[in-house]
Amino acid sequence: MSFNNIKQKLKEFLIDAKTDPRINKNEQLKEIEMNIGKQLSSDYKDFLKEYGGCYLESKKTSDEIEYDVCYKLIEKDPWMGKGDDTQLLEGFYGLANDHDSLQKAIDTYSDRFPRNIIPIASSAGGNEICMDIDNGKILFWDHELSHPDKDFS
Template identity: 35%
Template sequence: MTMTNDSFNEIEKYLIELGISSGADSYSEEELIRLEEKYEIDFLEIYKIFVFKYGNSTFENDVRYRPLKQSHWTGKDGLNAFGSFFGFEEGADNLEENIKRYYDRIPNSIVPIADDGVGNLICIGIKGNHIGKIYFWDHENEITAKVMLNEKEYVGVSVDDYWENIFLIAESFFDFIKSFEIEEIVNESDIDSKIVSEKMSDNFMAMMLAAKAELEAKEKNRKEKKKEN
């Protein structure tokens, strides 16, 4: 337990540097025990300490993380986008609701603990060789969709055996948190220069800047709503 506490203290210092805000309330251990018993989950102690204090937390800064195995969602800089951690508050980021929602869509050796804001999951291993490891689940390539599209090579393949859309992020929750980085803010003047240098059309530049502004507004609104809750 002492080693676990030391590890948590280290990642907590890093989380504070990244600008994390603590959850609205502290949660009872009984609530997590009930969840573990209901879904036959045994979370590692370091994650339990984290979710009690930082479940449903937001970051003051935009942050991304560096996965061990990249997917088509990974940027050219090797970083993945991050949305929010799940916790015990009601709503879209409720931990139990997300476990229930994806129960038959992801292998039973992992459970979702966060998302990237665009439908993909960040999961933690809870069984076998996967215990404690952190994974990225790509919603665009899940087996349910392949079966619905009648892709014959996947007929008879179980969700538990299908890992084509799952990518290793980190060997541990500790390593996952330490892989976070504050996203660099790109000035619009830099974007303009890049567009000019690549001789892009004025219409394309306007569309890109409008899309960027819309995404920033949506993200700002999401964070403000989470803080109000």
């Protein structure tokens, strides 16, 4: 999916983007690519520049009701309740140097993920939404079922 398609899809949500104008986004991206030893796709770099570090909410949100943004898994997570087929998207990692930093997330999971897999967003319960930067596939990582030698194989 191209960045323009993603941008169109994101118009369906309320976006809480935390940006720091002091950050040189291009330099930050170069540093991340140098640290991981691989190039990020241009679409993902564009996403990070505009939406990195953001949290999404459904536009159906009112003062009384908060609607979480959820997604369906292709394979059911064994920890999900009967009849529950979605996971909560907590937020995307970004370029700021804070707890939502993409580089910090990559560093945190560097001993658990292969070098071509990076975390791109947090999901409920300590799980991660990841991207295979070799082919652009989006993956779900369940920390409860983590086996470093078998994950993502």
